[in-house]
Amino acid sequence: MHLIVQATIGGILIGGVYALLASGQAMIFGVTRTVNFAQAIFAILSAYLSYTLFSDFGVDPFLSVLVLVPTMFAFGSAIYIVFLRRLTRSGAELALLVLYAMAIGIQGTLDYFYKTNTRVISPGYTNHSWTVGGYQISEVRLFAFLLAVVVLGSLHAIRQHTKLGRALRATAQNPTAAQLLGVNVERVSAIAMGLGVATAGAAGAVFGMVVPFNGNSQYDLLSKLLSISVLGGMASMPGTIVAAVILGVVESVVAAKISPDWSAFSFLVVLFAVLTVRPQGLFGRRLRGAL
Amino acid sequence: MTWLGRESRTRPGGALQAFAFLGALAVLPVVMGRHWQVNLLVFTLMYAGLASAWNLVGGYAGYAALGHGAFFGIGAYAMAIGTTHLGVGTGYRPFLLVLPIAVGTALAVVPIARLLLRTRAATFAVLSITVMFMVQTFAYNIRSLTHGSQGIAVPVPPFPFTTFERPFYYAMAILLALTVAVCWAVRSSQLGLALNAVRDDEDRARGLGVQTELVKLIAFSLSAGLTAAFGAVWAYYISYVFPGFAIDPLLSLGAILMAFLGGRHTLWGPVVGAALIVPAQQYFAYRYGASHLYLIAYAALFLIVIYLLPDGILPSTTQRLNRLRTRSRARTTPDLLPMEALNPRGESE
Amino acid sequence: MDASLELRGIVAGYGQGDILRGLDLDVPAGQITCLIGPNGAGKSTVLRVISGLLEPRAGHVRLAGEDVTGWSPQRMLERGVAHVPQERSLFPSMSVWDNMLMGAYIIDDRAAVVRRATEIADRWPIVARRRNDLAGSLSGGEQKTVEIARAMMLDPPVICFDEPSVGLEPRARKNIFGILAELSSDGRTILLVEQNARSGLAIAHTGAVLDAGIARLVAPASELLESPEVGRLYLGAP
Numbered sequence: 001m002h003l004i005v006q007a008t009i010g011g012i013l014i015g016g017v018y019a020l021l022a023s024g025q026a027m028i029f030g031v032t033r034t035v036n037f038a039q040a041i042f043a044i045l046s047a048y049l050s051y052t053l054f055s056d057f058g059v060d061p062f063l064s065v066l067v068l069v070p071t072m073f074a075f076g077s078a079i080y081i082v083f084l085r086r087l088t089r090s091g092a093e094l095a096l097l098v099l100y101a102m103a104i105g106i107q108g109t110l111d112y113f114y115k116t117n118t119r120v121i122s123p124g125y126t127n128h129s130w131t132v133g134g135y136q137i138s139e140v141r142l143f144a145f146l147l148a149v150v151v152l153g154s155l156h157a158i159r160q161h162t163k164l165g166r167a168l169r170a171t172a173q174n175p176t177a178a179q180l181l182g183v184n185v186e187r188v189s190a191i192a193m194g195l196g197v198a199t200a201g202a203a204g205a206v207f208g209m210v211v212p213f214n215g216n217s218q219y220d221l222l223s224k225l226l227s228i229s230v231l232g233g234m235a236s237m238p239g240t241i242v243a244a245v246i247l248g249v250v251e252s253v254v255a256a257k258i259s260p261d262w263s264a265f266s267f268l269v270v271l272f273a274v275l276t277v278r279p280q281g282l283f284g285r286r287l288r289g290a291l
Numbered sequence: 292m293t294w295l296g297r298e299s300r301t302r303p304g305g306a307l308q309a310f311a312f313l314g315a316l317a318v319l320p321v322v323m324g325r326h327w328q329v330n331l332l333v334f335t336l337m338y339a340g341l342a343s344a345w346n347l348v349g350g351y352a353g354y355a356a357l358g359h360g361a362f363f364g365i366g367a368y369a370m371a372i373g374t375t376h377l378g379v380g381t382g383y384r385p386f387l388l389v390l391p392i393a394v395g396t397a398l399a400v401v402p403i404a405r406l407l408l409r410t411r412a413a414t415f416a417v418l419s420i421t422v423m424f425m426v427q428t429f430a431y432n433i434r435s436l437t438h439g440s441q442g443i444a445v446p447v448p449p450f451p452f453t454t455f456e457r458p459f460y461y462a463m464a465i466l467l468a469l470t471v472a473v474c475w476a477v478r479s480s481q482l483g484l485a486l487n488a489v490r491d492d493e494d495r496a497r498g499l500g501v502q503t504e505l506v507k508l509i510a511f512s513l514s515a516g517l518t519a520a521f522g523a524v525w526a527y528y529i530s531y532v533f534p535g536f537a538i539d540p541l542l543s544l545g546a547i548l549m550a551f552l553g554g555r556h557t558l559w560g561p562v563v564g565a566a567l568i569v570p571a572q573q574y575f576a577y578r579y580g581a582s583h584l585y586l587i588a589y590a591a592l593f594l595i596v597i598y599l600l601p602d603g604i605l606p607s608t609t610q611r612l613n614r615l616r617t618r619s620r621a622r623t624t625p626d627l628l629p630m631e632a633l634n635p636r637g638e639s640e
Numbered sequence: 641m642d643a644s645l646e647l648r649g650i651v652a653g654y655g656q657g658d659i660l661r662g663l664d665l666d667v668p669a670g671q672i673t674c675l676i677g678p679n680g681a682g683k684s685t686v687l688r689v690i691s692g693l694l695e696p697r698a699g700h701v702r703l704a705g706e707d708v709t710g711w712s713p714q715r716m717l718e719r720g721v722a723h724v725p726q727e728r729s730l731f732p733s734m735s736v737w738d739n740m741l742m743g744a745y746i747i748d749d750r751a752a753v754v755r756r757a758t759e760i761a762d763r764w765p766i767v768a769r770r771r772n773d774l775a776g777s778l779s780g781g782e783q784k785t786v787e788i789a790r791a792m793m794l795d796p797p798v799i800c801f802d803e804p805s806v807g808l809e810p811r812a813r814k815n816i817f818g819i820l821a822e823l824s825s826d827g828r829t830i831l832l833v834e835q836n837a838r839s840g841l842a843i844a845h846t847g848a849v850l851d852a853g854i855a856r857l858v859a860p861a862s863e864l865l866e867s868p869e870v871g872r873l874y875l876g877a878p
Binding site for chain 1: 417
């Protein structure tokens with residue numbers, strides 16, 4: 001029992017980081033109807049940048065977030081403008097393949113510069129933890145979780161209470177109507193892509209402290225991320241957050257009770273179990289026409 | 292009259308294509324007999340087959356399947372396990388396993404395919420790739436069967452050194468001919484029509500009485516079975532299987548790239564695409580493999596194809612020819628607007 | 641203000657085909673002009689060309705004499721041309737109030753936008769009453785009303801309506817036509833596409849019959865209503 005509670009705490013904390021990564025994915029999908037197959041490699045890219053900032057310049061990973069978030073925002077928007085904008089008419093399927101190809105290209109670039117040995121960002125406090133009621137709470141994971149809460153909170157505030165947020169929601173719900181009210185749908189899509197990739201930037205910077213990574217880790221992360229997306233209903237931000245935390249806990253409990261080898265697999269089992277009952281995921285609504 | 296008309300329009304061209312293709316397949320390894328050349332041909336035929344098999348689902352039915360690496364891996368592991376654990380023997384005998392592996396995989400994927408095909412578009416793409424991750428996890432973790440990350444060494448067959456690759460070449464050639472024949476049969480049957488309808492507008496197709504679930508399932512199952520057959524021959528040829536190698540995301544992506552380049556939805560497009568890309572791919576791997584520039588070159592090639600030849604080589608060329616032919620005729624207009632044009636994505640959030 | 645629209649030689653369509661094939665049409669200022677015609681004649685496409693959703697392949701659109709061909713929807717809104725599309729165009733998962741704010745998206749002065757929304761809410765009771773409800777929870781007729789109220793946020797002199805009555809029950813339909821007549825009496829220029837041609841022509845000043853991408857016949861609405869030939873071909877049984 002103690003083990004399960006301990007694993008659950010760890011799972012919730014890491015689930016926050018997954019939620020961060022996956023909400024960005026949901027935002028991109030909501031507005032552009034494109035599954036960002038490069039979201040995982042963006043996080044790995046950010047982890048490497050954070051690694052370099054830490055090991056070469058001594059910048060704390062939590063501080064490097066302040067640099068990485070705007071950098072990744074610009075990167076994401078640029079990718080939308082250069083590559084995806086012209087594809088929207090010919091179908092979301094092509095955009096998905098383009099992003100997948102890009103993920104492989106970025107991995108090749110990272111492998112070239114950083115080689116393929118696994119790395120981990122380890123500032124002095126990596127192994128610190130607090131003991132609360134007999135349970136260990138890792139300092140890094142707690143801060144990572146809090147960071148996720150702060151970023152997700154800001155994202156929520158932007159979406160709900162600003163003009164940009166209304167434009168984002170409007171474009172996701174009915175792009176033609178948004179356009180008729182004067183929304184520049186392409187610009188809003190570029191911003192959505194930027195925000196989505198920026199969350200990958202924030203998540204990656206701290207992810208690199210929690211899990212050792214290399215370019216090839218993108219597949220492991222991508223498989224988790226995609227499971228979360230489908231389970232959460234692709235475009236639903238609250239659904240995605242809940243799915244991320246559930247899967248974080250399941251993974252962590254399986255790792256503790258059975259074996260870490262099967263922890264990633266547990267995502268897929270939960271996913272397929274849910275899909276047999278609800279093809280639209282836990283929180284997705286059945287969409288008209290194709291999904 | 293119609294019978295004659297149809298006959299004269301399609302048959303001789305089709306038969307000619309088939310004969311030319313089979314003839315070329317038969318003589319190629321004799322003409323290009325060096326080891327590296329035959330090796331290149333083996334991979335070219337394999338990818339031509341994989342791309343054609345993918346086309347059944349990704350092209351004809353319009354379902355962006357990204358996880359065919361899973362079925363390739365299943366075929367490869369089945370061959371490795373068959374030759375090591377079951378004692379099938381060596382020489383030509385392991386080739387006898389290929390057909391049972393193909394049929395077995397085609398049947399075994401039915402339950403999971405039914406689940407996958409309940410979803411569409413992006414969700415389907417996502418789920419299809421998670422299936423591949425799932426199979427990879429099995430390959431890593433069911434060590435008693437797969438030896439985990441060590442992989443399985445398949446006994447090297449005692450074929451004469453000078454013509455070592457030939458049996459594999461002909462095995463791939465037969466499989467490719469079979470795959471193209473299956474694609475051709477699908478295209479010229481009710482099934483092909485039904486898949487076309489699914490691709491254009493699945494809800495309308497179902498409304499018109501097309502058994503969409505069934506036709507999608509048949510296409511998927513055929514596609515998976517054929518993919519597994521190539522995996523089986525590949526495993527025997529390479530004589531070593533290992534999870535990251537036999538179940539490779541790049542393999543699916545490569546096949547998709549070739550289908551796109553040659554022309555999705557066309558019969559010969561994937562073959563043309565493979566003939567163009569595999570040599571380049573092997574060159575990149577040989578030249579830059581160690582430095583990972585290989586991945587970058589691959590991605591760049593993909594982007595070039597999608598942006599410069601979005602319709603693929605065959606359709607673009609045919610279109611150009613048709614335009615030349617019909618230049619003088621007036622443009623015809625469809626009576627109905629395409630639905631997407633009116634409401635590209637009117638779903639709720 | 642002279643808010644007349646003038647379309648000359650418009651060719652437009654999607655993909656390979658052309659829907660409009662050299663359409664000429666005048667929409668006089670301050671009147672209701674009703675477009676009728678069979679399915680696929682290109683009625684909606686005319687509106688999409690005017691509001692800037694679809695750029696014509698040839699021809700010109702003039703607004704009060706100025707060439708506005710190919711302008712973006714945003715610029716057209718700034719010039720006072722609004723388009724209420726056929727399909728439900730409220731954002732279903734946003735509140736009615738947020739929908740109203742979206743109606744004045746092109747205006748940056750937030751205080752002015754809120755002021756305007758409050759004015760609208762005073763005049764359109766449904767907006768005030770359902771202000772905090774999700775737009776998707778409203779009935780079809782209510783949604784259409786809110787859609788029109790939202791279009792009023794910018795007080796546009798020209799409004800294009802695409803089948804505003806489609807899918808509504810008779811009472812809601814009557815209500816919508818009432819609203820259109822009222823908007824017209826404020827001096828607005830209205831271009832109306834209506835499947836229910838009789839009801840559309842009944843409130844219109846001018847009627848235009850569209851067929852196969854061109855305007856076959858333009859005449860005072862009352863004349864079209866009375867013409868036996870138009871009745872037989874385009875209006876169905878009386």
